[in-house]
Amino acid sequence: MTFRFNTFGAVALLASSLHAMPAFAETTLNVVMQAPLRTLDPILSTAQIVRTHGFMVFDTLLGMDAKYNPQPQMADYGVSADKMTYTFTLRDGLKWHDGTPVTAEDCVASIKRWAANDGAGRTMMTYVASIEATSDKVLVIKLAKPFGQVLELLAKPSPVPPFMMPKRLAETPAGKQVAEMVGSGPFRFVAEQYRPGDQAVYLKNKDYKPRSEPMSWTAGGKVVNVDKVVWKAMPDMQTSINALQSGDVDLIEQVTIDLLPLLKTNDEIKTGAINALGSQVTGRFNHRLPPFDNPKVRQAAMYALDQDQLMQTAIGDGQYYKLCASVYGCDVPLASDAGSEYLKGSAKERLAKAKELLKASGYDGTPVLMMQPTDLTILSTQPIVAAERLREAGFKVDVAAMDWATLQSRKNSTQQVAQGGWNMLFTYWGVSGIWNPTVHALLDGSGSETAWSGWPRNARVEELRTAFLTASTLDDQKKIAREIQQIAYDEGFYFNAGEFQSVAAWRANLKNLQPGPLTLFWGVGK
């Protein structure tokens, strides 16, 4: 007995003596991000984690506020009366992290690199006559023909935001990642402590001069209240939750919904949405291959699928998802109910309609190859549920289980199914990446090889998307967006499977977490 007491006593003593108790004066924010950071170039990558990293290190000429309006950030701007000339004047005191001043030349090179890599940016450049630095602090964009989205695109927080970088980095050839993380943003990247896929460390950029306006999404003053931010990748959610509860980490960017009850009973933990915009789950049809090369078959499939069923199986708790018809996101200015007839009625009623439409479509029993990513929790259930509903409607469906990397690669195949093609897949898009027809990749109606997988072809949609670029008022934009949405439903561009909200969890001692279109690390303190 004495032996046992001594042993346990010794272990307890040893364990407590091993506690590291350094009294650091610096404030460190330890965060578990929603995905590991494996690559760093925020212009080359469309991944959400790389975009969030981009907003740490880099800055943008304009920011987007909570009302979806472009606002000055690195630069103040002026627009000519004919809206053909945009002049940007860099604010005073801007410095790259290597200590050199930010110049207009740097920004011109950065805009060109961004435009070469971003779909909407490429579109903009077809309207641009010139982009020039007229002095160290002034750059001018002159349009060749009217284009109403210049400010919106330069302010967009969605993939890919136009991050500014030194000219020597911005001139990196297409397809190659930049070699250094030198930006002018509110945090400096600590390259020596970066472990790809595991850890990224950022220090407060003490040279950063925030704007004087209040913070609002990516606009306003980016006031940093911590000395250091450490991103940690934790592949196991239970480990992340343990770490949060014990105080090892301060914030989990995205908690699995089914584990939330573990946190809700803990007074030291708060949960909620810090990403103000949700994500839309999308069931994409391959328009090039039978049976979904037939619009009637696509319509039948849309009636067969059920938003609520798909969200229930993926998310479960109704307070974390929304059902709406809007293809641009449920709560954005362009949201409308166009096409909602495809979503109305009970699951049973719509299934009956699906059977009827499928019968009338001349469907010949060609099997549907549905791809299922088994390693991505948020998307692993929808293909199973959708396949079952399609079978009930009369489709033959094969579900092909694969990892996400294989799915991403296979979705680019335009071959027949037997040669590695596909018929249907599910993915999800942050609302910040789909909130208007210019940035929404799934509404591309060109059917071209350069479009995102699925390749729908519709000339009217392309006309409307072009018209949207020159629409001068919000009312005009809404009208155009509505018509595009209706066609997207009628033609079965994709099935809008609902919008979910990612839920974060953080220690109660964190103050002033900023809501935004992505997780923002300015404003917050502890």
Add this chain to the structure above:
Amino acid sequence: MASYFLRRLLMAIPVMFFVALFVFLLLRLTPGDPAQAIAGDQATPAQLAAIRENLGLDKPIASQFAAWISSMAEGDFGHSLISQRPVLEMIGQRIGPTLALAVMAMIFTVIISLPLGVLAAWRHGGLVDRFVMALSVVGFSVPIFVIGYVLIAVFAVDLKWFPVQGYKPLTEGFGPFLHRILLPGLALSFFYIALVSRMTRASMLEVMREDYVRTARAKGLGERIVLFRHALRNAAIPILTVVGTGFAMMVSGVVVTETVFNIPGLGRLVVDGVLARDYPLIQAIILLTAGTYVLINLVIDLSYALSDPRIRYQ
């Protein structure tokens, strides 16, 4: 002896070449695209093509292999396709935690399983023996992640003796290092404790039936000396073989423990590399692992040759 060593060393070269060829082809035949891992899900085909061209993935497989194998011959393991960092640097960042974890688990294994095995053999058929055997069945049967979560729940969450996750290198002090590595080491050791204690028991039982043990007892030696000086020494060879093999298995199979305790080791790096289709990284890790096994086998063969001259002349 020197010619035997040279001959065995030369034989290792084609082995390594075929491992390299096999790994290279296997990865290229696996569906997936590193360009997509870099550019993300929303990238257009044009962006992906530009990245592929930049990485040289648009070239024929034969020329990709030739370029890789020639740079390997010069000791250049290449750069990660995804992070653009030298793969040796990435492996160097991650091998420390994995080795630390394996060494800690091996220490637990040896200090717990050997006495248990000896005790079970000594009290063969009794309560102690049954208890040790039952414990080893549990060690074999319960998955490491369950053991890990239980240890975390008890010692980290409830008692707060240890942190729930993470790793501190030795450079940050022995105390913090030990504080973080004890629990994962214990979790990882459970299976090996079961294995080695069973092996020790079986080996000890065999040895204890030998005449020299009976003689030692007949001489009037105490049980402690009989057990540890006479029996255990002679039973040690199969035990050491299992311990040695177990260590190699630990290094190459720690991914679950690393995941549960969030240790940035080699196991997680491999999984990350596979998920992102980071060919040079996976190739380098597999080749280095294969090289280690080849080297270990070479050393074992050489030790056989040293102990048995007939092997040298075959």
